[in-house]
Amino acid sequence: MPEGPxxxxxxKKMEYEPLLPVEKKLISWSIILGAVLLGILVWVSYxxxxxxx
Amino acid sequence: MVEKKNGIxxxxxxxxxxxFIFVLSLFAFSGTDTLGWxxxxxxxxxxxxxxxxxxxxxxxxxxxxxxxxxxxxTLKKADGxxxxxxxxxxTGLKVGDKYEKPGMSGFSSLxxxxxxxxxxxxxxxxxxxxxxxxxxxxxxxxxxxxYVCWLIGHYAYIAATDAKKAGIPWSLKLTGESGFxxxxxxxxxxxxxxxxxxxxxxxxxxxxLYIKTAIVLMGALLGVKAAESFGLATxxxxxxxxxIIEAYLIYWALVYFIARKYFKFSKEWAAPLxxxxxxxxxxxxxxxxxxxxxxxxxxxxxxxxVVIFAVIELILLPFLAQNFLWKEPLVAGAWMGLAVKTDGxxxxxxxxxxxxxxxxxxxxxxxxxxxxxxxxxATTVKLFIDIFIGVWxxxxxxxxxxxxxxxxxxxxxxxxxxxxFPKFVLGYVVTxxxxxxxxxxxxxxxxxxxxxxGTLKEEVSKAEKQVQITTDPSALAALNEKIKAAxxxxxxxxxxxxxxxxxxTNAKIxxxxxxxxxxxxxxxxxxxxxxxxxxxxxxEEGIGKLAAVYILALFGFIIWIGLIISWIFFHGVxxxxxxx
Numbered sequence: 085m086p087e088g089p090x091x092x093x094x095x096k097k098m099e100y101e102p103l104l105p106v107e108k109k110l111i112s113w114s115i116i117l118g119a120v121l122l123g124i125l126v127w128v129s130y131x132x133x134x135x136x137x
Numbered sequence: 138m139v140e141k142k143n144g145i146x147x148x149x150x151x152x153x154x155x156x157f158i159f160v161l162s163l164f165a166f167s168g169t170d171t172l173g174w175x176x177x178x179x180x181x182x183x184x185x186x187x188x189x190x191x192x193x194x195x196x197x198x199x200x201x202x203x204x205x206x207x208x209x210x211t212l213k214k215a216d217g218x219x220x221x222x223x224x225x226x227x228t229g230l231k232v233g234d235k236y237e238k239p240g241m242s243g244f245s246s247l248x249x250x251x252x253x254x255x256x257x258x259x260x261x262x263x264x265x266x267x268x269x270x271x272x273x274x275x276x277x278x279x280x281x282x283x284y285v286c287w288l289i290g291h292y293a294y295i296a297a298t299d300a301k302k303a304g305i306p307w308s309l310k311l312t313g314e315s316g317f318x319x320x321x322x323x324x325x326x327x328x329x330x331x332x333x334x335x336x337x338x339x340x341x342x343x344x345x346l347y348i349k350t351a352i353v354l355m356g357a358l359l360g361v362k363a364a365e366s367f368g369l370a371t372x373x374x375x376x377x378x379x380x381i382i383e384a385y386l387i388y389w390a391l392v393y394f395i396a397r398k399y400f401k402f403s404k405e406w407a408a409p410l411x412x413x414x415x416x417x418x419x420x421x422x423x424x425x426x427x428x429x430x431x432x433x434x435x436x437x438x439x440x441x442x443v444v445i446f447a448v449i450e451l452i453l454l455p456f457l458a459q460n461f462l463w464k465e466p467l468v469a470g471a472w473m474g475l476a477v478k479t480d481g482x483x484x485x486x487x488x489x490x491x492x493x494x495x496x497x498x499x500x501x502x503x504x505x506x507x508x509x510x511x512x513x514x515a516t517t518v519k520l521f522i523d524i525f526i527g528v529w530x531x532x533x534x535x536x537x538x539x540x541x542x543x544x545x546x547x548x549x550x551x552x553x554x555x556x557x558f559p560k561f562v563l564g565y566v567v568t569x570x571x572x573x574x575x576x577x578x579x580x581x582x583x584x585x586x587x588x589x590x591g592t593l594k595e596e597v598s599k600a601e602k603q604v605q606i607t608t609d610p611s612a613l614a615a616l617n618e619k620i621k622a623a624x625x626x627x628x629x630x631x632x633x634x635x636x637x638x639x640x641x642t643n644a645k646i647x648x649x650x651x652x653x654x655x656x657x658x659x660x661x662x663x664x665x666x667x668x669x670x671x672x673x674x675x676x677e678e679g680i681g682k683l684a685a686v687y688i689l690a691l692f693g694f695i696i697w698i699g700l701i702i703s704w705i706f707f708h709g710v711x712x713x714x715x716x717x
Contacts, residue, residue, distance in 0.1 A: 094434060095682055101403045103394075106540045111390045118386030125379045126705055133372040 144266035147346040152564040155353025165647035172650025176250040180296040188243025191653040197240030267340040275341035283664040290316020314492035324667015344665040348481035351658035353564030360572030376706040377517035388415030418443035418478035428534035447482035459493035467707040470511035474518025475699035487515025510712030527557035579637035
């Protein structure tokens with residue numbers, strides 16, 4: 085069976101890419117949106133689907 | 138793990154296999170217990186008594202007659218337990234006589250289960266276009282090793298939750314589900330120390346296929362449970378939705394940030410890694426790799442890491458949950474669904490946690506929770522996460538192309554959402570919805586009537602006690618009148634719900650049959666997860682930096698945020714309790 089590429093070699097080949105502003109935006113918006121939506125869902129959950137609370 | 142080559146994909150195959158067994162089980166509604174011969178295993182001290190067919194009608198029965206009530210005959214068995222059976226002709230039978238009903242032996246049931254699964258999987262193997270001869274031998278090896286592990290896990294000293302009842306001085310109280318852990322360990326031994334054997338078994342080692350088929354079958358079982366406690370089931374479903382937000386918006390962003398900022402991973406590595414760690418292991422890593430046009434090697438490497446860590450979680454988390462979350466079973470279930478990656482390991486850890494927590498709650502507080510709710514919670518959370526992989530891959534592809542980096546000739550197509558949608562989920566939805574639709578009206582008719590019958594029974598019992606101590610003839614007559622009226626009412630109520638009760642009995646027969654195979658697919662999953670978890674190979678390949686991100690993300694925040702959010706949404710929500 086032919087040997088596949090090794091993980092260590094692949095990681096060594098990896099070049100450094102600085103974090104782009106668009107990525108920073110993506111990360112922060114994602115976390116903010118997630119936190120807000122979770123807050124809303126907790127409220128909806130406790131209000132409309134008590135199921136034992 | 139094994140992706141589509143020339144034949145059908147494992148995803149589609151699991152859907153068809155699960156639906157085929159489910160359809161066979163539905164014959165129960167026409168009075169034929171098609172799968173009643175499937176194997177069931179119980180805690181044992183004498184291995185010859187460990188196995189039996191799942192249908193009581195097929196089990197052999199021997200005992201002394203203690204009561205005959207028209208066609209109902211009650212027997213006292215050798216273990217002291219009583220069992221009532223229906224006998225067509227009771228003439229010639231009397232109390233005190235020995236009675237013996239021939240039936241199918243446990244071994245015959247096991248053999249039939251093996252043959253049935255072999256044939257079903259062979260059809261699957263043909264659809265997957267693998268070598269049939271090799272598959273037969275491989276499947277036979279995998280089946281029997283897995284079953285022996287399952288049997289070992291049921292040894293009473295390991296499994297019995299009540300040592301006294303099992304007639305032994307002590308027990309580890311790990312329940313029969315410890316057989317899953319035994320299968321996992323056996324798989325790890327094969328995968329890490331017997332490379333030739335594991336290479337030979339390659340075509341059969343398909344944990345994703347087995348778990349997805351099991352999930353399709355589990356839908357039916359959970360549909361019946363949801364009908365019994367509809368309010369709780371909808372609450373669990375809604376909370377499952379919340380897991381999507383957590384996995385996609387919070388976990389993903391955090392893991393991506395850590396991988397990029399602190400471990401200096403490139404975008405090509407960081408995105409599949411974030412999906413693998415935070416969403417659903419293998420399929421998410423592959424979908425993300427495709428979405429951002431990473432080289433195929435990247436998601437494959439990430440996937441092998443995901444599988445290894447899922448095994449570690451599968452071994453650790455259920456026992457942590459048993460020790461610290463046994464008072465909050467559904468928090469534990471949701472935690473497994475959120476924190477454990479890969480469908481197989483997540484649902485499997487839900488099943489182990491279910492058994493461990495129920496055993497602990499019974500021992501510590503005498504609370505006997507109904508089986509399956511922790512598994513249902515873990516499965517619901519995991520499935521909700523799964524079904525959004527396609528949408529997420531589409532969103533990522535869009536963002537990557539529009540904002541991050543667009544590769545030449547790249548087009549973002551909405552059809553990718555469907556292509557990446559896990560098809561086995563459709564099977565789960567069908568089996569769940571069908572049994573829910575069948576059982577919900579029946580449960581709604583039966584539950585209030587049974588409550589009323591229960592109250593009447595209590596009244597009758599009280600009145601009968603009073604009869605024994607009453608001497609006044611008029612009071613005695615009034616009591617007897619009251620008893621008669623209550624019994625007549627009970628009979629009337631019983632007749633009123635005869636039909637819906639028959640529906641529920643048939644649903645139980647159907648799900649008992651399919652569940653026997655669901656359990657076997659679970660055992661196969663555990664064993665094969667072990668086999669694919671080749672720690673040695675990954676170590677040799679230079680796991681270091683990738684594993685460091687994984688460990689930091691998983692043990693640094695994924696597990697704990699998962700626990701906090703599970704707690705917020707599920708604390709105080711308890712599974713139904715077994716009554717009577």
